[in-house]
Amino acid sequence: INWSDQKNGDTDIYFSRSSDGGDTWSAPKIVNNDASGRDQFFTWMCTDPVTGVIYIVFYDRRENLNPSDLSTQVYLARSNDGGITFKNYKISESSFIPNENVFFGDYINISAYNGKIFPIWMRCDNNIMSIWTAPIEDMQLATTVSKNINPIPSTFSLDQNYPNPFNPSTLINYQLPEKSIVRLRVYNLLGEKIADLVNKIQSAGSYTVNFNGSNLSSGVYFFRLEANDYIASKKMLLIK
Numbered sequence: 186i187n188w189s190d191q192k193n194g195d196t197d198i199y200f201s202r203s204s205d206g207g208d209t210w211s212a213p214k215i216v217n218n219d220a221s222g223r224d225q226f227f228t229w230m231c232t233d234p235v236t237g238v239i240y241i242v243f244y245d246r247r248e249n250l251n252p253s254d255l256s257t258q259v260y261l262a263r264s265n266d267g268g269i270t271f272k273n274y275k276i277s278e279s280s281f282i283p284n285e286n287v288f289f290g291d292y293i294n295i296s297a298y299n300g301k302i303f304p305i306w307m308r309c310d311n312n313i314m315s316i317w318t319a320p321i322e323d324m325q326l327a328t329t330v331s332k333n334i335n336p337i338p339s340t341f342s343l344d345q346n347y348p349n350p351f352n353p354s355t356l357i358n359y360q361l362p363e364k365s366i367v368r369l370r371v372y373n374l375l376g377e378k379i380a381d382l383v384n385k386i387q388s389a390g391s392y393t394v395n396f397n398g399s400n401l402s403s404g405v406y407f408f409r410l411e412a413n414d415y416i417a418s419k420k421m422l423l424i425k
Contacts, residue, residue: 218271233299238265250385341415356394379406408421
């Protein structure tokens with residue numbers, strides 16, 4: 186069985202097993218292997234009936250520098266020794282921020298058969314719920330030393346927002362080839378900061394951030410990415 190619990194202060198994912206039909210259980214073991222003190226929650230587990238490998242999928246906030254940051258990723262834990270040890274892998278390509286005014290629920294699940302893994306989860310972007318999956322071959326996990334199974338970018342880069350012009354929302358994509366202290370901010374033509382979109386440590390990978398300009402007037406704005414020594418900025422146009 187597995188569950189989430191706050192007995193250590195933050196929310197962690199736990200696992201326990203029984204080899205005698207449920208009469209006795211092993212001591213609870215923490216599945217998530219971070220030391221950040223951030224939350225992991227909404228967990229689901231399955232066992233591959235052919236290989237016996239255990240998989241646990243859950244939401245995760247370990248990368249957030251600020252403890253009040255609600256940016257959420259999706260992680261997969263794998264155990265090939267009956268739950269004695271677990272390795273963690275990030276399977277989402279970018280984070281999202283749940284909205285307390287939009288019903289979320291624990292809509293997350295996972296299934297596996299003969300080394301083929303099928304996690305599924307929901308995310309919220311600009312108050313819109315969507316269903317996501319990431320079909321995975323167990324060999325990808327068994328042979329990788331990275332906690333992120335998505336391809337790692339070779340260079341830092343900041344893409345042009347899309348759509349552009351936009352009203353009222355647009356998406357900003359960027360890539361990190363290494364773990365970085367990331368700041369993504371929006372400025373007006375006077376150089377005044379309008380919004381802090383990202384301000385945290387992030388692992389290597391590709392990220393997508395939604396920017397909503399519903400409270401701004403039409404005009405030209407700039408978004409600026411700072412990641413370690415990399416700095417880049419681009420122009421975007423809001424038309425209402």
